[in-house]
Amino acid sequence: MAPAKIVIIGGGFAGVECARYLERRVRPDEAFIQLVSPDAGLLYLPLLPQVASGTLNPRSVSVSLRRVLRRTEIVPGMVIGVDHDTRRVVVRRSPGRELALDYDHLVLAPGSITRVLDVPGLQEHGFGMKTLPEAMYLRDHVLRQLDVAALRGGLQEDRERLNFVTIGAGYAGTETAAVLNKVCKAAAERFFPEIEAGMVRWHLVTHGDRIMPELGERLGAEAKRILAERGIELIVGTSAAEVTANGVKLTNGRFIPSRTVLWTAGVTPSPLAAHLGAETVKGRIVAEADLSVPGLEGVWAMGDAAAVPDVAEGDDKVCAPTAQHAMRQGRHMGKNLLATLRGGRPEPYRHPDLGMVVDLGGRDALARPLGIGLRGVPAQFVARGYHLMALRTAVARARVAFDWTVHGLSGDDFLRIGYGDYKTHTIGGFEQSGCYLRADEVPRVLKGLGDPD
Numbered sequence: 001m002a003p004a005k006i007v008i009i010g011g012g013f014a015g016v017e018c019a020r021y022l023e024r025r026v027r028p029d030e031a032f033i034q035l036v037s038p039d040a041g042l043l044y045l046p047l048l049p050q051v052a053s054g055t056l057n058p059r060s061v062s063v064s065l066r067r068v069l070r071r072t073e074i075v076p077g078m079v080i081g082v083d084h085d086t087r088r089v090v091v092r093r094s095p096g097r098e099l100a101l102d103y104d105h106l107v108l109a110p111g112s113i114t115r116v117l118d119v120p121g122l123q124e125h126g127f128g129m130k131t132l133p134e135a136m137y138l139r140d141h142v143l144r145q146l147d148v149a150a151l152r153g154g155l156q157e158d159r160e161r162l163n164f165v166t167i168g169a170g171y172a173g174t175e176t177a178a179v180l181n182k183v184c185k186a187a188a189e190r191f192f193p194e195i196e197a198g199m200v201r202w203h204l205v206t207h208g209d210r211i212m213p214e215l216g217e218r219l220g221a222e223a224k225r226i227l228a229e230r231g232i233e234l235i236v237g238t239s240a241a242e243v244t245a246n247g248v249k250l251t252n253g254r255f256i257p258s259r260t261v262l263w264t265a266g267v268t269p270s271p272l273a274a275h276l277g278a279e280t281v282k283g284r285i286v287a288e289a290d291l292s293v294p295g296l297e298g299v300w301a302m303g304d305a306a307a308v309p310d311v312a313e314g315d316d317k318v319c320a321p322t323a324q325h326a327m328r329q330g331r332h333m334g335k336n337l338l339a340t341l342r343g344g345r346p347e348p349y350r351h352p353d354l355g356m357v358v359d360l361g362g363r364d365a366l367a368r369p370l371g372i373g374l375r376g377v378p379a380q381f382v383a384r385g386y387h388l389m390a391l392r393t394a395v396a397r398a399r400v401a402f403d404w405t406v407h408g409l410s411g412d413d414f415l416r417i418g419y420g421d422y423k424t425h426t427i428g429g430f431e432q433s434g435c436y437l438r439a440d441e442v443p444r445v446l447k448g449l450g451d452p453d
Contacts, residue, residue, distance in 0.1 A: 004031045004341055007089060007101050008072075009079045009272070010109035011037025011065055013323050014303035016392065017330025018107055019072045022337060030341055033072045034101060036079050036091055040065050043132055044391060046323055047400070049172065052135040052142075053179035053361065054414070055407045060399040062132060063392050075101065079110065082275045084296055105298045105337060108285065109330070110270035112304035112321060114263065121243035126263040129172050136417070142180055142260060143187065143416040149199075150192045156257065162199045163258040165248050167240045169206035171214075171358065173264035174223065177204045179361040181232050187414040202232045203256055207265070209236045214356050219366045219373050226364050239265065267321065269305040281307045281318070289348035291333050300337070302329040311350040323390065324354060357383035 006022065008015045019035050026033070041062040050056040065074050077099070081090035088100045114130045116122060127141070128134045145161040152158070164184070166177040181202040188195045204211070204227065210220050211227075211234065227234060238252040240261070247257040269283040278293050279286040284307040285293060291308060293299040302308060304321035308329065319325045328351045336346035355368040357379070365380035367373075374382060384404065391397045 003029055004104040005102055006031050006033045006105045006107065006337065007103040008033065008035045008107040008109060009089070010111050010270075010303065010305075011035060011039070011042060011074075012109060012111045012303060013042070013326035014109040014111075014330040014333070015107065016042050016065065016068060017327050018109070018302075018333040018337070019069050020392075021331050021334025023069060023071045025334070025338055026341065028071070031337075034075050035065070035069065035072050036075045036077060036089070036101070037065065038076070038078045040074060040076060041132075042068060042392060044323075044387070044396070045130075046171075046390075047387060048129060048132070048135045049175040049179050050359070051132065052129070052139045052176055053183050054139060054412050055179070055361075056400060056403045058132055058136055060396065060403050063396045067395070068392050079272060082106070082272065084276055084299065087298070103298070105300065105340070107333060107337070108272070108293075108299065108301040108305055109303040109326075110272045110305050112267035112269050113271075115266040115268040116263070117265070119240050119243060121245075122240065122261075122263060125243045125245055126167075126261050129176055129262060129264050130267070138176075138180075138262065139183075140416040140418065140421075142184065143414055144421065145259060146184065146187055146192055146195065146200075146414075147416075150194045152194055158199065160246050160257045160259045162195065163201050163203070163247075163256055164260045164262070165203045165205060165256050165258045166262045166264060167205045167248070168263065168265035169204050169208075169211035169234070170264060170266065171212060171356070173206075173262070174204065174211050174227075175358060175360065176262065176264065177202050177232060178227060178230070178364070179359075181230055182361040183412060183414070185230070186412065191414060198231075202230075203235055203258075204232055205235045205238060205240070205250065207237070207239045212356075212358060215358065215366060215368055216373065219368060219375065222375055223358070223360070223366055226360055267304065272305070284318075284321075289350075290336055290346040291329065291349055292336075292346065300333060302326070302333050308349060311348055312352040319349075320353070322353075322356075325351070327390070357386050359383050 008019055022033055044061045047061045051058050077091040077093040079089050080092045087103050090098055092098050114128050127138050149158045149161040166173045184200045188200050211223055238250045240248050241251045242249040243261050247255055248261045249255045285301040287301045287306045287308045289309045289311055291300050291302050293301050303326040307318045310317040310319045332349045339346055357367040359365050365383050366375050367379035367382040369382055388397045
């Protein structure tokens with residue numbers, strides 16, 4: 001018999017863990033494994049805020065899939081359609097270039113995307129924090145606001161540039177606001193004496209009345225205290241009503257002048273979840289406890305895109321869309337696929353939540369491993385230890401540990417790359433070769449600028 005064709009959609013935690021498990025245990029004559037991913041890297045999302053803050057190098061948090069997977073065929077592209085009747089998926093490799101992949105078993109792990117609500121101006125003026133380019137761009141943009149404001153423009157313009165707003169007080173929003181606020185304050189104090197103390201202000205906006213509710217009451221209150229000590233204003237019970245180039249209007253009527261509005265108000269499953277006609281809950285495919293999709297033979301779902309029953313918690317709860325569950329579901333999916341290929345029975349997924357860790361920059365951290373609340377240096381030790389263990393290769397662990405060590409000893413140079421200043425990827429765009437004035441244009445332009453102050 002020909003080997004079974006297993007197509008895994010998604011190169012995140014769940015998809016990669018599944019492929020790794022299968023590679024080590026499935027014989028080549030049993031299955032041929034393909035993994036479809038838009039790029040060839042496994043991004044470690046929990047450390048993105050540290051990329052934005054400059055603590056970690058971008059390469060440190062993205063592991064090459066080809067270093068991790070040796071027998072799996074990596075298919076670069078994005079799955080844009082599924083036809084279960086013919087058991088084929090459509091992969092777009094570039095605009096206008098598609099290919100079809102056949103499958104016997106389809107594993108859906110496309111992950112999630114930022115949940116963008118119908119807020120006027122958000123698409124045009126908001127910043128995201130879900131990908132590596134977004135984190136790098138955000139750092140460049142924030143530091144550029146300090147650079148320009150140091151030239152002492154108009155008061156209103158300086159207020160807009162030095163006011164930073166984060167919408168959403170979950171894990172990503174709180175961490176990013178905390179670490180970038182620390183970067184801004186340190187940069188202003190060290191390199192920008194022209195910027196008056198107190199002009200740099202960060203605002204953290206949440207629709208509820210708590211931040212990171214998974215931490216519990218006590219650690220949540222501690223997080224609020226740390227943010228308040230750093231001068232971050234927590235605005236509760238509201239959200240964004242409109243985002244403009246010069247600020248954000250909140251649903252409570254308040255307007256905050258700002259040129260940096262970071263949107264981290266939750267995620268939503270990949271739109272691919274609706275293609276199969278399967279039952280969904282808030283966009284997530286309803287899956288059985290063994291990760292199979294009811295009514296669709298040979299289709300499995302896991303990670304952020306799947307509503308998997310949380311057997312460990314019970315009471316009809318589903319697993320939270322966290323990296324912790326995604327990695328474990330990936331390994332469990334590999335076990336169930338192997339059992340299916342060999343005529344066995346898949347087993348239900350059951351794993352308790354081990355807690356969460358939050359790194360707020362410097363020595364400030366919070367952790368709740370196994371329900372035990374920690375803060376400060378002990379929490380920082382647990383948080384960084386967990387991240388190192390979760391990284392998939394020894395090379396990635398070494399890079400992250402090295403970056404932490406160097407940053408701790410030398411601090412930040414507050415250097416920005418500058419690619420965020422340009423709108424195009426061409427040579428002329430990056431090098432600005434077409435921006436020079438002709439000699440006869442210089443007098444006219446200078447006249448228009450007026451006399452220097």
